[in-house]
Amino acid sequence: MAIVKSKVDAVIVGMGWTGAIMAKELTDAGLNVVCLERGPDRDTQPDFSYPRNIDELEGSVHRKYLQALSKETVTIRHGVNDTAVPYRQMGSFKPGTGVGGAGSHWSGCHFRALPEDFKVRSNTEQRYGKKFIPEGMAIQDFPISYEDLEPHFDHFEYVCGTSGKAGVLNGKVVAGGNPFEGSRSREFALPPNPDYLGAELFYKAANNAGYHPYPIPAANASAPYVNPYGMQMGPCNFCGFCSDYGCLNYSKASPNACIMPLLRMRKGFELRTHAQVMKVNLTADKKKATGVSYLDAQGRETEQPADLVLLCAFSLFNVHLMLLSGIGEQYDPATKTGTIGRNYSYQNLNRVSMFFDETVQANQFIGIGGGGAVIDDLNGKQLDNAAAGFVGGGVIWARQPGTGPVRGIPTPPGVPNWGSAWKKSVKESFRHSFYYEVQGSCMAYEDAFLSLDPTYKDAFGRPLLRMTFDWHNNEIKASQFLVEKATDMCKVLAPLSMKGDAKKEDGHYNVTQYQSTHTCGGAIMGDNPKTSALNRYLQSWDVSNVFVPGANAFPQNNAYNPTGMVGALTYWMAKAIREMYLKNPGPLVQA
Amino acid sequence: MSDDNEVKPAPTRRSLIKGMVFIPIGVAGAAGAVKALQPANAADAVAAEGKPNDYKPTFFNDVEWRFLGAAVDRLIPHDQHGPGAIELGALEFLDRHMQTPFAAGDIWYMQGPFLQAAPEFGYQGKLPLRDIIRVGIKNMNAYCASQFGGKAFADLDIKKQEELLKAAEGGKLKFDDISAKLFFSSLLNETRNSYFSDPKHGGNKDMGAWKMIGYPGMRGDYLDWVTVRDKPYPIGPVDMNGHRGEYK
Numbered sequence: 001m002a003i004v005k006s007k008v009d010a011v012i013v014g015m016g017w018t019g020a021i022m023a024k025e026l027t028d029a030g031l032n033v034v035c036l037e038r039g040p041d042r043d044t045q046p047d048f049s050y051p052r053n054i055d056e057l058e059g060s061v062h063r064k065y066l067q068a069l070s071k072e073t074v075t076i077r078h079g080v081n082d083t084a085v086p087y088r089q090m091g092s093f094k095p096g097t098g099v100g101g102a103g104s105h106w107s108g109c110h111f112r113a114l115p116e117d118f119k120v121r122s123n124t125e126q127r128y129g130k131k132f133i134p135e136g137m138a139i140q141d142f143p144i145s146y147e148d149l150e151p152h153f154d155h156f157e158y159v160c161g162t163s164g165k166a167g168v169l170n171g172k173v174v175a176g177g178n179p180f181e182g183s184r185s186r187e188f189a190l191p192p193n194p195d196y197l198g199a200e201l202f203y204k205a206a207n208n209a210g211y212h213p214y215p216i217p218a219a220n221a222s223a224p225y226v227n228p229y230g231m232q233m234g235p236c237n238f239c240g241f242c243s244d245y246g247c248l249n250y251s252k253a254s255p256n257a258c259i260m261p262l263l264r265m266r267k268g269f270e271l272r273t274h275a276q277v278m279k280v281n282l283t284a285d286k287k288k289a290t291g292v293s294y295l296d297a298q299g300r301e302t303e304q305p306a307d308l309v310l311l312c313a314f315s316l317f318n319v320h321l322m323l324l325s326g327i328g329e330q331y332d333p334a335t336k337t338g339t340i341g342r343n344y345s346y347q348n349l350n351r352v353s354m355f356f357d358e359t360v361q362a363n364q365f366i367g368i369g370g371g372g373a374v375i376d377d378l379n380g381k382q383l384d385n386a387a388a389g390f391v392g393g394g395v396i397w398a399r400q401p402g403t404g405p406v407r408g409i410p411t412p413p414g415v416p417n418w419g420s421a422w423k424k425s426v427k428e429s430f431r432h433s434f435y436y437e438v439q440g441s442c443m444a445y446e447d448a449f450l451s452l453d454p455t456y457k458d459a460f461g462r463p464l465l466r467m468t469f470d471w472h473n474n475e476i477k478a479s480q481f482l483v484e485k486a487t488d489m490c491k492v493l494a495p496l497s498m499k500g501d502a503k504k505e506d507g508h509y510n511v512t513q514y515q516s517t518h519t520c521g522g523a524i525m526g527d528n529p530k531t532s533a534l535n536r537y538l539q540s541w542d543v544s545n546v547f548v549p550g551a552n553a554f555p556q557n558n559a560y561n562p563t564g565m566v567g568a569l570t571y572w573m574a575k576a577i578r579e580m581y582l583k584n585p586g587p588l589v590q591a
Numbered sequence: 592m593s594d595d596n597e598v599k600p601a602p603t604r605r606s607l608i609k610g611m612v613f614i615p616i617g618v619a620g621a622a623g624a625v626k627a628l629q630p631a632n633a634a635d636a637v638a639a640e641g642k643p644n645d646y647k648p649t650f651f652n653d654v655e656w657r658f659l660g661a662a663v664d665r666l667i668p669h670d671q672h673g674p675g676a677i678e679l680g681a682l683e684f685l686d687r688h689m690q691t692p693f694a695a696g697d698i699w700y701m702q703g704p705f706l707q708a709a710p711e712f713g714y715q716g717k718l719p720l721r722d723i724i725r726v727g728i729k730n731m732n733a734y735c736a737s738q739f740g741g742k743a744f745a746d747l748d749i750k751k752q753e754e755l756l757k758a759a760e761g762g763k764l765k766f767d768d769i770s771a772k773l774f775f776s777s778l779l780n781e782t783r784n785s786y787f788s789d790p791k792h793g794g795n796k797d798m799g800a801w802k803m804i805g806y807p808g809m810r811g812d813y814l815d816w817v818t819v820r821d822k823p824y825p826i827g828p829v830d831m832n833g834h835r836g837e838y839k
Contacts, residue, residue, distance in 0.1 A: 051831055058786040062693045069700040076712060085708045085715055088700040194817045237813040248811065331640070363824055365806055366813040382665040405787035405806055418666040418779055419753070423803075427672055428806040431823070457704065510711040 003295065004302040008032045008270075011278045011292055016101025016551040017563065018570045019312035020255035020263065024229070025574035027268040029582060033302060036275035038313075039067075039098030043061040043256055048104075050247035052473055056406035059244045063090055063097035066244070067097040067104045067314075071460075074316060075453040076511055078470035080333050086456050086464065090514040093346075093519050095314045099273065100246065100256040102517055103563070107242045107401050108219040108252050108370025110162045111560035112153045112568070115182040116148035116378040120392070120443075121554060128386050130151050134474055137391065138343055138444045143527045143536035146182045149568045152575075154185055156567035159215070160253030160369045161225040161233045162464055163190040163371075164217035165540035172275035178214045180376045193222040194373040197362050198434035202398035203374040205206040207490045211375040216397060217564070218370030219253035223550075230261045230547065240402020242369025244513045250368060262517055272296070272412060276460060279520040280325035280546060289327075289546050295460065307585070308545050308577075315552035319450045319522035320465040323538060328533055331449050333468075336344075339533040339541070340523060346439030346468060346509075346556040347476045348394065350502055352486045354495035355412045355433045362434040364409075367402015373396070378443075378485060379559050394440035394559045396486045405430065412497040436481035442520070444476055444556040450522040479503040518562050520554040525569075535589040538569060538575035549573050592710070605755035620717070646683040646793075650690050650721070658678035658728045659685060661745040665752050666782045673803030676786045676794065685724075694721040718769070718776060727774025730766035775802070789831045798836045801828040805838055 009031035012019045020034055020254045026033050042065075058064050067073075075084035096102040116123050116315060121139045124132060133139065159436070166184045167177025192215035195203075205413040206213035223505040227233065236251035250257050263269050290320040291305035311318045322340050323330060333341040349544035356362065376382060379393035402407075405426070410433055483502035526532025528539035530553065538553055540546040549570040551562040560564075580588055648656050659682055669675030688694055696719030705717050718726060734756070735744045743750060756775065760765045764771035782838065785794030787801070794800065803810050808828035816824055827837040 048729055053809055054809060055789055055791075055831060056690050057784060057792055061784060061788075062691070063698060066698075068698040070696070070698060073700045078711075083706065085706050086700045086702070088711070088715065089713055090698070091713055194814075197820060198819075200820075235814070237811070238813040240813070306839070316805065324725050360818055361603050361823060363813070363816070366817060366824075404786060404808075405804060409804070418756075418782075419671065420668060420670045423667065423670065423672045430806065453607050455704065506712050508709070512711065512713040563614075 002303045003296070004303045005034075005305070007305040007307070008034045009289070010034075010312045011036065011304050011400045012037070012312050013292060014101060014311070014313035015099045015255065015271060016096065016312065016314065017103040018568055019101075019310070020103075020259040020311050021570045022549070022574060023269055024175040024259055025570050025571070025578060027263070027266045029416070029578045030268070032268045034272065035268045036277050036304065037099055037271065037273045038293065039273065040275045041105060042099045042246065042269070043260065044246065044248070044250055048248050048256075050248045053248045054241040054442065055191060056404045059241065060407050063094070065096060065098065065246060066090060066093045071318070072458045073458050073463075074465045074467050074469045076469065078468075078508055080447050082501040084453055084466045084468070087511055088117075089512075092510070092515050093517040094244070094514070095316065095381060095517065098222050099260065099271070100254050104254045104256050105244055105247045106369070106370075106517075106563060107561075109399070110157065110160060110164075110217045110219040110253070110370055110564045112182060112562060113558050114180070114376075115378045117558040118142040118145055124385065124391055128367050132386065133391060134444045134472075137472075137474065138273060138446050139391070140343070140444070140526055140531065142555060143382045143525055143532075144572070149572055150182065150185060152568035152571035153391055153564060155228070155571055156564065159227050159229065159567075160219040161189050161221040161227055161258070162217050162219045162253070163193050163222035164188040165192050165215050167214055176208065176214065178376050179212055180380060180382055190218065190222045193218055193220060193368055194354065195373065196238070196366055196368075196437075197398050198362070198400050199373045199398045201373070204437065204488045205492050206373070206396075208377065208492045209491070211377040213373045213375050216370060216372045216374045216399065218368065218372075219563075220368050220370045220409070221253075227258055229259060231258050233257065233262055236371075237369050238366045238402070238476060239367050240365050240367030240404065242367065242401050254568050258532055260410070275302075277541050278324070278460060279323065280311070280327060280543075282320060282326060282543060286326055286501065287543060298571050299322035299427070311546065311548045312550070314385055314484075315522065315550045316450070316465055316519050316551050318469075318470065318548050322523055322548070323450075323452050323465070324462055327540055327546060330451055330578070331450060333447050336446060337530075339529070339531065340463070342531070342533070343444035343521040343524045343555055344448045344450050344469055345442045345520045346469065347442045347516040348442050348558055349437060349499065349515045349540075350479050350483050351435050352483060352490055352498060352500040353435040354409045354432060354490055354493060355429055355497045356433055356495050359427070360432050362432055364400065364403050364430060364434060367400050369401045372397055374540060378482060388407050388481050390474045390481065391443055391560070392437050392478060394473070394478060394482040395488065396436060396438050396482065398434070398436050410435065413499045436487050438479070438488055439516075439559055439561075440475065440478045440482055441559045442557045443472070444521055445472055454557045461502040469505055471507060476503045476505060476507065481522045516561075518551065518557060520551040520557040520562060523552040524555045525553040529591040537588045538573040538577065539576075539581075539588050541587075541591055545585065546575055547577065559560045615836050631690050635732075646680070646684040646686070646824065648682070649685045654732065655725060655728045656682070657745045658732060660744065661752055662756065662778065665749065665756055665783050666779055668720070674799040676782050678796070679786060679799045680794045680796045681782055681785035684788070684792055685781055687782070687793045688781065689721040689724065716769075720781075723777045724768065724772060724781065726769045727766070727771070727778065729769070731774070732757070732769050734764060734766060790834070791831045798828045798830055798834070802836055802839050
């Protein structure tokens with residue numbers, strides 16, 4: 001017999017960014033909230049404390065802050081007729097676990113989507129005609145606009161203490177920021193961080209090419225700061241341990257630093273860690289959720305009844321839970337029916353590395369996850385897609401999140417991987433090289449989706465989530481185009497040597513290489529319940545007391561890191577729940 | 592910084608040999624092993640640093656230990672650019688690291704079925720890291736025995752050892768139980784981890800590798816140096832236990 005807990009107003013699955021935001025918003029509204037987190041509790045002290053936190057072997061080899069794939073992972077295949085195999089070792093993407101989730105080990109690049117990113121299909125059709133969209137490409141407009149989200153982008157940036165420079169303020173272009181961005185209602189919470197060498201040189205290279213460089217909005221505080229919740233942050237000291245690591249310094253925004261200390265003091269909030277949610281329980285007609293079932297820290301089957309269920313796990317695992325629970329209908333690529341799993345998309349990331357002589361003090365060990373410089377000249381409406389030959393766009397940036405030698409020292413082309421020649425090269429390169437990257441959008445396709453694997457099981461006996469994904473010609477072309485532009489731009493810096501890794505024409509998705517944890521889609525928001533899992537308020541079309549915030553809601557992915565958009569969508573959803581749903585529970589949009 | 596407390600032995604040929612005495616050259620094939628320790632050229636005659644390591648393995652057996660003594664020395668040798676992995680304690684690191692949950696497959700998905708898949712899908716075998724290394728060593732030694740009149744890898748001369756490692760790296764060797772390429776890349780990764788990880792894990796003694804490349808280690812605070820362009824970062828490395836050093 002399962003243990004049955006007392007009913008609560010809302011149960012939250014997962015204690016990352018979206019879970020922490022929702023716990024804050026719903027306890028503000030006077031609800032009793034229980035949060036179930038599959039991993040351990042984590043706080044800046046003692047879990048991220050210096051110096052233990054920045055042990056590269058523990059952080060980047062043993063991956064102590066990331067999800068153990070032995071417990072839960074996915075299977076992956078390139079095509080619908082292939083047999084998927086497990087993602088056995090962490091590579092292409094790195095989901096987190098524990099309190100803070102991926103929001104504790106992210107880098108901190110904190111962008112807003114462009115206004116045109118919300119209308120990719122209609123804009124593309126309008127500018128280039130319907131035929132410009134390749135067959136099989138399944139892009140959709142977001143069911144909301146940039147203007148709908150602006151107050152929420154803004155609020156999340158202030159919660160994070162995001163450091164940057166506005167380019168468009170209340171409709172007016174202002175110097176120093178991105179002139180192509182959507183209009184902001186006020187300046188960033190903090191001014192930009194200082195530029196390390198690679199970023200400083202990026203301005204030179206980008207200006208020389210006629211581009212419009214601006215500071216990457218960084219959720220890494222540039223000065224002492226107190227956020228709207230009264231949480232204090234300190235200036236980033238460029239320690240070089242953002243990605244893979246929790247912040248030792250209260251500088252990188254995270255649920256742990258920016259929201260949790262407030263939540264922990266709240267009476268209406270209860271956090272249960274090592275609580276593995278197995279499924280959402282539904283009524284017999286599958287139209288209402290009654291709560292969730294989970295394994296508690298001792299492994300006991302436990303039921304948590306609740307009026308409202310918020311799936312706040314990492315995007316992939318939100319979709320997994322929906323499929324395991326029977327919320328909505330599994331997407332079928334043959335008939336193009338069903339909504340859960342539809343429109344899985346990713347991120348199109350490639351790198352150009354540059355190597356210099358010993359007079360160039362690039363100091364790769366100095367790092368800041370979200371800082372640097374970037375251009376939007378090849379993104380959004382700035383890009384002539386007809387000339388470039390692909391749908392979407394991309395940014396080129398200088399980023400130096402910081403690296404130590406365990407994480408790898410890039411070497412120039414032709415250098416062997418071991419022996420004296422390798423030693424000579426790492427010695428020469430470590431302090432005197434840096435890289436620029438291109439980060440491209442990734443469109444959605446009819447044959448890129450998530451479903452349940454027929455063979456492999458997780459540590460709890462449930463079918464693994466199966467990812468069907470490969471690069472399409474559109475993204476391969478985009479990669480080649482963007483890497484060529486980045487390479488051209490870099491030449492003015494006259495490095496001794498360069499190497500770029502643009503995708504090759506016959507190349508396939510390689511899960512062994514890290515490319516970003518920006519896994520998107522699978523439970524997307526939309527206007528049509530036949531082609532989307534969630535309505536414009538991230539509410540399940542099928543089970544109206546289930547809400548599913550996260551990058552799973554993106555119909556396709558734009559060129560930016562998703563966290564800014566995920567935070568804004570969550571605050572947008574919270575507003576709808578507080579102002580509409582709680583007064584009159586039920587579907588907020590009629591199907 | 593003048594608080595570098597490491598002991599630096601005089602750079603003599605004697606210390607080079609002393610630095611490597613833990614390679615058990617007394618067992619069969621000693622002639623080959625001794626030969627393998629001779630500097631191949633003048634540059635290699637730069638002295639090894641640090642103290643002889645008296646660490647005794649608790650994971651690897653004698654045969655495996657001997658293989659690693661040779662192979663790790665080929666991967667990151669002592670030379671004019673800086674210390675080799677062996678003298679910095681790579682073998683201790685490897686022996687200890689193989690006994691961690693990580694090397695037993697703690698964070699890898701290890702359930703079957705184990706299907707063949709394209710390289711883009713990553714490792715699909717059933718061996719955890721510690722067994723990849725062990726099975727790989729056994730297969731490499733068996734291959735050497737079959738090709739070179741019963742000799743083990745460690746018995747061969749340096750040039751031959753390098754050729755074999757290169758062949759494994761390039762996927763040109765075929766072993767019965769394991770992909771030679773997987774074995775090689777796993778061994779190389781672990782050797783690099785030994786060389787560059789914090790000394791508390793057993794390798795990188797006295798932060799020798801960090802000094803060579805100019806890595807400040809656990810400093811974790813560079814705000815004052817972000818915008819400095821005209822001189823090299825000067826502050827020497829510090830390790831997890833607070834030991835400090837100076838760059839070469």
